[in-house]
Every structure is written in structure tokens, then in C-alpha cells.
Amino acid sequence: MTRHPLCLTMGEPAGIGAEIAAKAWHRLRAAGPVFFFIGDPVSVQDAPVALIETPEQAAEAFxxxxxxxxxxxPVVPQPGRPNPANAAAVIAAIETAVRLCLDGRASGVVTNPIQKSVLTGAGFRHPGHTEFLGELAGRGVPPVMLLACPGLRVVPVTVHAALADAIRSLTTDLIIEHGRIVADALRQDFGIARPRIVVAGLNPHAGEAGTMGREDIEIVAPAIAALREAGIDARGPLPADTLFTPRARAAYDCALCMYHDQALIPIKTLDMDGGVNVTLGLRIVRTSPDHGTALDIAGSGQADPGSLIAALHLAADIATSRSRDHRP
Structure with missing residues (x-):
């Protein structure tokens, strides 16, 4: 277990963040990991609240x-109806959590989902959590999104972009950069001494020797060669349509995918309720449930805390792994 508690940000106040935080506390109160919620106490309806003034008080109160x-x-949230007046507080919760981690008073940040359209309307200039956290706590490399569930880890090289834009932005250097960050994180955060990375082809059948596009020959394959020259066990490009079978998954530790859906479809198919979003390349530990604000069910009591619980457990595990490794 980590010495310090985890921070859980409130996310979009009109969403399910406070509800799943309360449900997670009910399930974890006996064995942990210990966490505290940064947000408006009034929004927590389904669990007793223990007000704290410092992170150090969380363990005793938990x-x-x-x-x-x-x-x-500033405005009482209405379930399912985000209010831009609360956007500044949502951002402040994230900034507070990051500051507490950088100060060594919390072991990691777990972020509840935000409603990006609301924050953007209030002047938020980042595409999402990942890029904002990179600005607040980056290590000089672009933050990388890893999605994890039992039996599978995936990383999309291009993320929230139209497919045509993702293909245009894919470069050999971008794949190399992601591969190096992923290999380092698998060693540091997941305790895998010799990480095995597979790289999905961009085109059907990985281009089938160039008959279905030359990107896999001209962009993807040179990146894999460079990663191997750097001592990283990288293989591919491999056809994505056979990369996620049970037999295939047993042969690697992480799949490097070329675009968003290539990575997220398999992991959400395998474990929609237990998937976790991890940000690599930060000076702090950050995980998040792999779902959105669920405005359509907010306030109904139907929200499943499974992905949040998995995110809290994984954040604690990564923090423990880093403390053993003695690296930021």
C-alpha cells in the first residue's frame, strides 16, 4: 500500500462523479486504497461525508x-444539466490534486470524467484531461494515453482526431516516441522487466505488402526497426483484426495502435465496466475510469462504480511500483 492517499477529482458536477465516488467508498472502506474526494460536499448524497482540511487526515477518516x-x-448542480458557472471549480479540483501530488502529499490523481464542451465554453483551451495534465505535471515528453483492463493494455498513437486527420498526422517519429514512453512505463509503473510491445498495422492486413496502402511499409515498419535498435522488444506491423484474440494477447504486454478506435474497441469489448485510462509521461500517477460523464443517467442511482474502483486500485499499484523504483 502507498503511504499517502489518492486524490479523486469531482469531474463534471452534473454527471455521475459524486455518485460513483460514494459507491466506491462503500466497497473500499474496509481494505482501501484510501482516497479523498476534491469537490463540493453537498454533491455527495450516497455516503457519509468526513470533511478534511488536509490529505493527511484522509486515512483516519476513511x-x-x-x-x-x-x-x-458557485451553482448547485442539476443532474444531467451541466452549468458553465461551475467550470472554474472543476478545473481547480484538477489543479489542486496535481499540486498535492507534486508536493508529495498524495500518491496519485484519479480523475472523474469532465464535460469538455462545457469547459471549452468557459475558456478551457485543452482537448481534454491528458493534455492539461501534461502542462501541469509533464516530464518534457508528450503525455500518452494507455488503456488497461485484466488481460489487455493498449495505446493509441493518435487519439481524438477525425480518422482522416489521424492518418495524415501519423509519422515514424510519433510511433517511436510512443513506443519508448510505453516501454519505460511498463518497466517503471507495471513492473515488467522486459516489456513486449506489438504494433498494429494501419491498413487492413497491415497493408498486405503494399497492396492496401504503403503506410505500413513507409511509416510503421521503420518505427518498429528503430525501437528494436534501441533495445525494445517491438514486433509488427501486425493485422489488427487478429491482434486481440486470446492467443494473441498472451504474447505481448501492450499493443501500440495507430488510431483511437483501433485501441478502444477491443478494450471496451473485453471489459467495458473495468477499463482504466492511465496517462504516461507525467511526474505524477494519474488514472481515470474509462467512461464519460453519463449525463443521461446522472441522479438516477444507476451508475456503475466498477471502472472507478479499478482506476483507484491501479493508481495505488503504480504508486507503489514507483516508490520501489524511487523515480518520479
Whole structure:
């Protein structure tokens, strides 16, 4: 177990963040990991609240109630109806969590989902959490999104972009950069001494020797060669349509995918409720449930906390692995 608690940000106040935080506390109160919620205490309806003034108080309070480091909202949230007036508080919760981790008072950040359209309307200039966290706590490399569930880890090289734009932006250097960051994270954060990385082809059948596009020959294959020259066990490009079978998954530790859906479809098919989003390339530990704000069911009591619980467990595991490794 980590010495310090985890921070859980409130995310979009009109979404399911407070509900799944309360449900996660009920399931974890006996065995942990210990975490505290940064947000408005009034929004927590389904668990006793233990107000805290510092992260250090979370461990003692955890068995009695969900520890809440209070951050008041200017407008009372209405389930399913985001209000731009609360956007600044949402951003402040993220900034507070990162600062506490950088100061060594929390072991990691777990972020509840945000409603990016609302934040953008309030002047937020980042595409999402990942890029914002890279600015707040980056290590000089672009932050990389890894999705994990039992039995599979995937990384999309291009993320939130139209498919045509993703293909245009794919470069050999971009694949190399992601491969190096992933290999380092698998060693540091997941305790895998000799990481095995497979690289999916961009085109059907990995281009089939150039008959279905030359990107896999001219862009992807040179990146794999460079990674191998750097001592990284990288293989491919391999056809994505056979890369995620049970037999195939047993032969690698992470799949490097060329675009968003190539990575996210298999992991959400395998474990929609237990998938976790991990940001690599930061000075802090950051995980997140692999789902959105679920505005359509907010306030109904139907939200499943499974992915949040998995995110809390994985954040604690990564923090423990880093503490053994003694690296930021």
C-alpha cells in the first residue's frame, strides 16, 4: 500500500462523479486504497461525508465516511444539466490534486470524467484531461494515453482526431516516441522487466505488402526497426483484426495502435465496466475510469462504480511500483 492517499477529482458536477465516488467508498472502506474526494460536499448524497482540511487526515477518516477536501461550487448542480458557472471549480479540483501530488502529499490523481464542451465554453483551451495534465505535471515528453483492463493494455498513437486527420498526422517519429514512453512505463509503473510491445498495422492486413496502402511499409515498419535498435522488444506491423484474440494477447504486454478506435474497441469489448485510462509521461500517477460523464443517467442511482474502483486500485499499484523504483 502507498503511504499517502489518492486524490479523486469531482469531474463534471452534473454527471455521475459524486455518485460513483460514494459507491466506491462503500466497497473500499474496509481494505482501501484510501482516497479523498476534491469537490463540493453537498454533491455527495450516497455516503457519509468526513470533511478534511488536509490529505493527511484522509486515512483516519476513511473508515467513518468519504473524506472530502471541500471545494464549493458557485451553482448547485442539476443532474444531467451541466452549468458553465461551475467550470472554474472543476478545473481547480484538477489543479489542486496535481499540486498535492507534486508536493508529495498524495500518491496519485484519479480523475472523474469532465464535460469538455462545457469547459471549452468557459475558456478551457485543452482537448481534454491528458493534455492539461501534461502542462501541469509533464516530464518534457508528450503525455500518452494507455488503456488497461485484466488481460489487455493498449495505446493509441493518435487519439481524438477525425480518422482522416489521424492518418495524415501519423509519422515514424510519433510511433517511436510512443513506443519508448510505453516501454519505460511498463518497466517503471507495471513492473515488467522486459516489456513486449506489438504494433498494429494501419491498413487492413497491415497493408498486405503494399497492396492496401504503403503506410505500413513507409511509416510503421521503420518505427518498429528503430525501437528494436534501441533495445525494445517491438514486433509488427501486425493485422489488427487478429491482434486481440486470446492467443494473441498472451504474447505481448501492450499493443501500440495507430488510431483511437483501433485501441478502444477491443478494450471496451473485453471489459467495458473495468477499463482504466492511465496517462504516461507525467511526474505524477494519474488514472481515470474509462467512461464519460453519463449525463443521461446522472441522479438516477444507476451508475456503475466498477471502472472507478479499478482506476483507484491501479493508481495505488503504480504508486507503489514507483516508490520501489524511487523515480518520479
Amino acid at each position: 473508515s467513518q465516511g468519504l473524506p472530502v477536501l471541500p471545494l464549493s461550487l
